[in-house]
Amino acid sequence: MNSPLRTPWQGPMIELQQLTKVFGDTRAVNNVSFMVPRGSVFGYIGPNGAGKTTSMRILSTLELPTSGDAFIEGLSSVNDPDRVRRRLGFMPDAFGTYSDTNCAEYLDFFARSNGLVGRERTRRLRWVMDFTGLRSMSEKPINGLSKGMRQRLCLGRALIHDPSTLILDEPAAGLDPRARIDLRQIIRTLAADGKTILISSHILSELAEMCDRVGIIERGTLLANDTVAGLKGKSKPHQDLIVLIDGDPTAAMQVLSEIPTVANLEHRGQAIHFQTGVGADRRIEILHRLCDARVRVLEYRPVDESLEDLFLKVTTGQVQ
Amino acid sequence: MSEVDPATELSSSLSPQVDGAAIPYPSLALDPDGQGLVGKLERVFDGLVSHLNPILIKEARQSLKSRQFLITFFLLLTASVGWTVIGIVTYSPDIYYLPSGMDLMSGYYLVLSMAMFVFIPLVAFRSLAAELDEGTYEMLAITRLSAWRIVSGKMNSACLQMLIYFSAIFPCLAFCYLLRGIGLSTIMLTMVLVLVTSLVLTSFGLVLSTIAKGRTLQTFLLVGLVALVVFTEFMMSLFIMEEVFSERWSGTFLGYFLPILVALSFVVLFLSAAASRIAPVTENRSTRLRAIMLVQQVLWIVTIVYAAWATEEIEFITLGMMMLTVYWFFVGILVCGEARELSPRVLREWPSTYATRMLLSWWMPGPGTGFMFCLSTAMAGMITLAAMGLLAWSSNVTLGNSGTSPIYLILLNSGYLFGYLGLVRLISMPMLKRWGPTFVPPIIVGVLLLFLGVVGPSVVDVVLAGRVSGTYNPLHASNWFWTWEKTFNSQGLRPIEVSLMVFIVGTFILAVNLILLFREFKFQRVAVPDRVTEDKREQRLAEAGTASADESESVS
Known part of the structure; x- marks a missing residue:
């Protein structure tokens, strides 16, 4: 529990040090290292079987690495799992529930299991129910909940002891758009509140909006680890641009083809796509050349690469 | 973190409202600021329950809420009431003047034992197995x-069910006592025996459930548990009907009390074993088990010595030593499967000085330390029993039909333990190196060695004489059970020769093991990381802060 008497840990909240996990002949996680500072959201992406869940399970003290170590607030999840568990909220991609149990009983049980007693337990229980929007469902059996509500319940369970670090494995999987938006809102709020979050998801557009940093893992190896902007910068030396022309694009094509820094020129209807190696400050010169040639430009803008594009570029799509 | 802001921010979109009215909190969440007597009582009650x-x-x-429990409970009630009605109808009108409590008690015992021996252990097995199987255990594992x-929570819940069943049958027991024909102490002893047996079976069911990984093994073990339960039901019924109901037990209070204590020590051992099975492998999972086993040995020795003293039969000492040998052989086999590499967490607790390493390393995890712990504890137990036996021998206590000196028995039993356990360790060592820590190879090796110990000499007999010899000779010394039987009956052999031979061979195998043990003795204590300190x-500060906050809250 957070206490005013505790001095916050100054180091990285999550740290993986040369983490390796071998299952038989398969290296599920291969020498993975990264750090997540306090209060940031780290998106962990990769194809199915890439090693995301295994790394998360090791961090959550549910699995032991073959070599290397994983730390939460500087405490080893291998050697001090009990200390790590006090600081950690883990939401797995699939979780079992108890029969003959309703939401309130479920949360109350996990509050007690996390050492919460008396008023503190009641306050946390109420807070979690309000925060996850489960209050109206409190007396409903868990088995009768929708997928979205079950995800909220699982998040509520992970939050019940007010952990400083959250590990969310595919929290948005199988949710409808509305539930996804709600979940995104919840995660944003938690991040704003200072929680450190490690999240994996297949819905990359959402991760791009939420995450401060992104790690791309494939076949157990961490291929990239940077901010989304940084990844975009690294992934290509050229910037894709689009020009929308009013009228016949032939003249514009002619002008652009004469500029040495322009490459891969092509047009679809009135839209001309091309790449340039020059920086943002010099891209205006291309526009000037078009205007000088009396080309009527309706729109001139860079084409932003999405996280999906980056993901596809970085990964090979191979599975182990 | 602030506890208000995020909820306030989201309340409009996430917290549902019905017609503009806030939805009440669930009944489970007590009002933290409740005033008046009800509020205070609620808090006091909650405080008490929080310790559970x-x-x-x-x-x-x-x-x-479960249908399973309701059905069992009502079946138990119906059966008890039904048996009462049948009893009254059958014995009327004699029931008014003839003591018929004993007959009714037999029925009540059977009804209760069905629920206690069958239903509760199976439910406990299924409960923990389902947690491990369906992924809910992982959610539990990451809590505090x-x-x-x-494991003890599962056991507590089984105990609660036992209590409910007892309370259901209690009026019938009172009725049975009022009918005369059975003493109150007999009824109480029956209930204690039922309770202890149920506890042992339930705790054993919990250990089995931790082994049951995967549906196939789970089904297989469940069938095994059902067989055990049926066997226990049969044996206990026989014992209670023959020994307890006939009230032959009067005056042997300690004779019942000590075995019950031994049985209860198995409950603690099984629970600890189950807890060790599901605890993280980096934790010290051995020391507690070893301490419990030592206590068990002490209880066993006291029980045996009391039995020998009360009956004036030295055979109990011999029997006690044999049981100790079998027990430590079985435990030793399991210990051989422990992990060879110790986690830094375990090494933090490793004895730091040479002297403490000499004395305390045997309590720490590891197959070598465990091997030495088993041998040294078994030897200590056997020496104590032998000393008691010698004392009885010198005091001319009746020797029954046993003329074997306890000294020979010590040599024989320790020789077998050193030899067989040492061989199990030596043979399974490379397998464990290959497959990692598991108790399967040592068990297989142990069973095979015992089998070869019996079959080997017979094969030699067939080769030399063309048939299996029916006469014991020193060649059959590897046959543990036959040698025991012959030594025990002192027939046709000189115990000193066989005992010495077995002891010398066993000691040689132990010496080889001791050389390989030094690796574990070289482990060094590692420092506790600064971050952990x-x-x-x-x-500590946080706990002190919470305590003072609670105090000031209660004062206000």
């Missing part, structure tokens, strides 16, 4: 609940 194991609370809530609390300090 959360698993017990959860399972009690679940059980009270230790493996011991999880810092965390401990923070935790």
Whole structure:
């Protein structure tokens, strides 16, 4: 529990040090290292079987690495799992529930299991129910909940002891758009509140909006680890641009083809796509050349690469 | 973190409202600021319940709603009432003047034992197995609940069910006592025996459930448990009907009390074993088990010595030593499967000085330390029993039909233990190196060695004489059980020769093992990381802060 008497840990909240996990002949996680500072959201992406869940399970003290170590607030999840568990909220991609149990009983049980007693337990229980929007469902059996509500319940369970670090494995999987938006809102709020979050998801557009940093893992190896902007910068030396022309694009094509820094020129209807190696400050010169040639430009803008594009570029799509 | 802001921010979109009115909090969440007597009582009650194991609370809530429990409870009630009605109808009108309590008690015992021996252990097995199988255990594992609390919570919940069944049958027992023909102490002893047997079976069911990984093994073990339960039901019924109901037990209070204590020590051992099975492998999972086994040995020795003293039969000493040998052989086999590499967490607790390493390393995890622990504890137990035997021998206590000196028995039993256990360790060592820590190879090797010990000499007999010899000779010394039988009956052999031969061979195998043991003796204590020390300090401060906050809250 957070206490005013505790001095916050100054180091990285999550740290993986040369983490390796071998299952038989398969290296599920291969020498993975990264750090997540306090209060940031780290998106962990990769194809199915890439090693995301295994790394998360090791961090959550549910699995032991073959070599290397994983730390939460500087405490080893291998050697001090009990200390790590006090600081950690883990939401797995699939979780079992108890029969003959309703939401309130479920949360109350996990509050007690996390050492919460008396008023503190009641306050946390109420807070979690309000925060996850489960209050109206409190007396409903868990088995009768929708997928979205079950995800909220699982998040509520992970939050019940007010952990400083959250590990969310595919929290948005199988949710409808509305539930996804709600979940995104919840995660944003938690991040704003200072929680450190490690999240994996297949819905990359959402991760791009939420995450401060992104790690791309494939076949157990961490291929990239940077901010989304940084990844975009690294992934290509050229910037894709689009020009929308009013009228016949032939003249514009002619002008652009004469500029040495322009490459891969092509047009679809009135839209001309091309790449340039020059920086943002010099891209205006291309526009000037078009205007000088009396080309009527309706729109001139860079084409932003999405996280999906980056993901596809970085990964090979191979599975182990 | 602030506890208000995020909720306030989201309240409009996430917290549902019905027609503009706030939805009430669930009945489970007590009002933290409740005033008046009700508020105070609620807080006091909640404070008391907070000390209970959360698993017990959860399972009690679940059980009270489960169809399974309701059906069993009403079946028990119906059967008890039905038996009462049948009894009254059958014995009327004699029931008014003839003591008929004993007959009714037999029926009540059977009804209760069905629920206690069959239903509760199977439910406990299924409960923990389902947690492990369906992924809910992982959610429990990442809470503050230790493996011991999880397992003891399951046991507590089983105890609660036992209590409910007892309370259901209690009026029938009172009725039975009022009918005369059976003493109150007999009824109580029957109930204690039922309770202890149920506890042993339930705790054993919990250990089995931790082994049951995968549906196939789970089904297989469940069938094994059912067979055990049926066998126990049969044996206990026989014992209670023959020994307890006939009231032959009068005056042997300790004779019952000590075995019950031994049985209860098995309950603790099984629970600890189950907790060790599900605890993280980096934790020290051995020391507690070893301490329990030592206590068990002490209880066993006291029981045996009391039995020998009360009956004036030295055979009990011989029997006690044999049981100790078998027990430590079995435990030793399991210990051989422990991990060879120790986690830094275990090494933090490793004895630091040469002297403490000499004395305390045997309590620490590891197959070598465990091997030495088993041998040294077994030897200590056997020497104590032998000393008692010699004392009885010198005091001319009746020797029954046993003329074997306890000294020979010590040589024989320790020789077998050193030899067989040493061989199990030596043979399974490379397998464990290849497949990692598991108790399967040592068990297989142990069983094979025992089998070869019996079959080997017979094969030699066939080769030399063309048939299996029916006469014992020193060649059959590897046959543990036959040698025991012959030594025990002192027939046709000189115990000193066989005992010495077995002891010398066993000691040689032990010496080979001792050379390989030095690796574990070289382990060094590792320092506790600064971060852990810092965390401990923070935790103490936080706890002190919480305590003072609670105090000031209660004062206000």
